[in-house]
Amino acid sequence: MHVVHPAPREPSRRYRRAMGDASASWRLDHPWAKVYERVSTDDRLGPLLWRLGTGSSVDELHARAAAALDALPPGARVLDVPCGSGIVLRDLPRDHALRYVAADISPAMLRRTRxxxxxxxxxxxxxxxxxxxxxxxxxxxxxLVLTFTGLHCLPDPAMAVHELARVLRPGGRLVGSTLTTDAGLRHRATWVAGRAAGVLGPGGTRADLRRWMADAGLVDVDLTPAGAFTYLTARRP
Ligand SMILES: C[S@@+](CC[C@H](N)C(=O)[O-])C[C@H]1O[C@@H](n2cnc3c(N)ncnc32)[C@H](O)[C@@H]1O
Structure with a gap:
């Protein structure tokens, strides 16, 4: 007998996680998002937890973001995606004259950014x-497009890098960071736990990251490992 199952109106959280779509989990404000917000915005405990969890200093993220922002002339346009809970905002001068767009798939994260x-x-x-x-x-x-700590959360990071390159003006820069799957044995557990929890996508190695950026037409690619992370910069020709 042919059984027709009614289509669910909205796929459940469990279904989405089972399908491996980490973005959907973030969009629904997965419990990890609240923990992540504390780690990335708490001035006292945050840096310590960041170091313990990733083997690198969050200061490096801020230094790279600040340097990229400082190099821009007034009126320059910046996209910060995914912005998360607004980690980069502290690197902006209060009197900045930039046109700054913070974008994220999660309405809750955007509220935190505001x-x-x-x-x-x-x-x-x-x-x-x-x-x-x-x-x-x-x-x-x-x-300038900033993409810190985000590509590893996406179902299709290669597609995302292509999109980030597309919206850059010629001469514009991509600056960010991502976890990579080849960052060493110590960080394997992060991947296993993140995948199991549904907040990490498939990710890729540094070689994958370099290839995604080259395929997107980016040049002057620089990848710098730092603990679990790889910091990236590139330019659109
Ligand atoms: C680990 S947080 C990091 C974000 C922030 N740049 C930082 O460094 O703290 C990852 C963010 O990616 C967002 N995200 C996941 N999938 C996304 C997608 N497809 N498009 C836009 N944002 C996405 C999540 O909502 C989350 O805010």
Whole structure:
């Protein structure tokens, strides 16, 4: 007998996790998102937990973000995606004259980013809900795209890198970081736990990351390992 199952209106969280779509878990504000927010915004415990968890210093993220932002002229356009809970906002000067868009797939994370902007009294931050695999921005929109600690959370990081390169204007820079799967035995457990919890995507090795960036047409690619992370910079020719 042929049985027709009614289509579910909205796939459940369990279904989405089983399908391995980490982005869907983040969008639904997975419990890890709240923990991550504390780790990335708590000034006292955060840096210690970051070091224990990733074998690197969160100061490096801030130094790289600040350097990239400082190099921009007034009026330059910046996309920070995924912005998470607004970790990069503290690297913006309060009197900045940039056009800064913070984007994330999670409405809860965007609320946290807005709260962080208020707390830090950083003006002029636009937030928008966006899937980094399918941005609604036109080609060549941004002078700088920041993508810190995000590619490893995505179902299709190669597609995301292509999209990030697409929205960069010629000469614009991509700056960010990601976990990679070849960061050493010590960090394997992070991957296993993150995949099991449904908050990490398939990820890739540093060689994969380099290939995704080259395939997206990016040049001057620099990859710098730091504990579990690889920091990345590149330019659109
Ligand atoms: C580990 S957090 C890091 C974000 C932030 N840049 C940082 O360094 O703290 C990863 C973020 O990716 C977001 N995310 C996951 N999938 C996404 C997608 N497809 N498009 C946009 N954001 C996504 C999550 O909601 C989460 O805020």
């Amino acid at each position: 709260a962080e902007a208020e707390r830090l009294e950083v003006p002029g931050i636009e937030t928008k809900e966006a899937d980094v695999h399918r941005l609604d921005d036109q080609d060549h929109t941004y002078d």
